[in-house]
Amino acid sequence: MASRQLNSAAMKNSDSFLRSGHWPTLLSAFLYFDVSFMVWVLLGALGNYIAGEFQLAPAQKGLMTAIPLLGGSIMRLIFGKLTDWLGPRRTGCFGLALTFVPLLGGWLWADSIGKVYAIGLLLGVAGASFAVALPMASRWYPARHQGLAMGIAGAGNSGTLVSTLCAPRLAEHLGWHAVFGLAMLSVLFGALALLFLGVAQFPPLAASMVLFFVIMGCLGIGNGSVFQLVPQRFRQRVGVATGILGAAGGLGGFFLPTLLGSLRQSSGSYGPGLMLFAALAVLALVVLAVVQNDWIGVWIAKHGRVRVADPADSAEHAEPA
Secondary structure (H helix, E strand, O other): OHHHHHHHHHHHHHHHHHHHOOHHHHHHHHHHHHHHHHHHOHHHHOHHHHHHHHOOOHHHHHHHHHHHHHHHHHHHHHHHHHHHHHOHHHHHHHHHHHHHHHHHHHHHOOOOHHHHHHHHHHOHHHHOOHHHHHHHHHOOOOHHHHHHHHHHHHHHHHHHHHHHHHHHHHHHHHOHHHHHHHHHHHHHHHHHHHHHHHHHOOOOHHHHHHHHHHHHHHHHHHHHHHHHHHHHHOOOOHHHHHHHHHHHHHHHHHHHHHHHHHHHHHHOOOHHHHHHHHHHHHHHHHHHHHHHHHOOOEEEOOOOOEEEOOHHHHHHHOOOO
8 A cells, every 4th residue: 555655656746747847948958968068078088099199298188188177167157157147048059059169170170289278178168068957957847846857957967978988989990080070960969959949849039030040050060060971981982972961961851841841730830840850850869879889981090091990991991101
């Protein structure tokens, strides 16, 4: 009897939690926190590879690992103030947009230790997600449920584990510069999920226009990122791979208005369609996290050498130093 009463009370509490808040916002807070923390600790996770390329002394390597933490401490003060001033949703979108800067820099620009230090400081923007995600989650829930809501959002700390486990393995096969490019795709997918969830709530027209503008920008950056990575993944079959990707883009352009129109007709709202696209962005993020360790490809290193992921491809892809 006592066990049944406890189970009944737990079910009622769970149902009360689900009905008392706003789960899309809670999910958005978790994804924002998780992806941001993956990015924040990239320099630490890739420290051995970066130190090897630039021949860093132990003190330099320690400073490189610590700078993002310093940047995060500073940025949390700034983003905490912005959260109260602009609101957590706008501040979170702004933070995700700024996170692209150090990722692009690490991918395409970081050819000296001084530039790596600068990128590390900018990575503090990702560490500042702490000051945005938790208020974003808690403000939608009453006091009796805020502990659980903040615990779910705070589980985004797991992003540090994901980065620590996956980034070195990727760097082993693709080079550490490529890891920044792949991490940027992860941020883009997470950002798109958040943005589609925001649009699905039908905010005022001005806010909707801003969100759609940012969505188009993220999709454009993602398009560029994918086509930058294609030569590294399909070095000898760039034409075929580009054709397939282009065809996929055309199919997406066909299915997008068709699906939105069908869901609008059946449900009376565009909300379900936008929520579906948010779910697809999350799915893409999950798939990327799962398969990226097994990708077979090459990454051209700084001095003209090619790192080959699969020894069987070495004869086909190897180039002289």
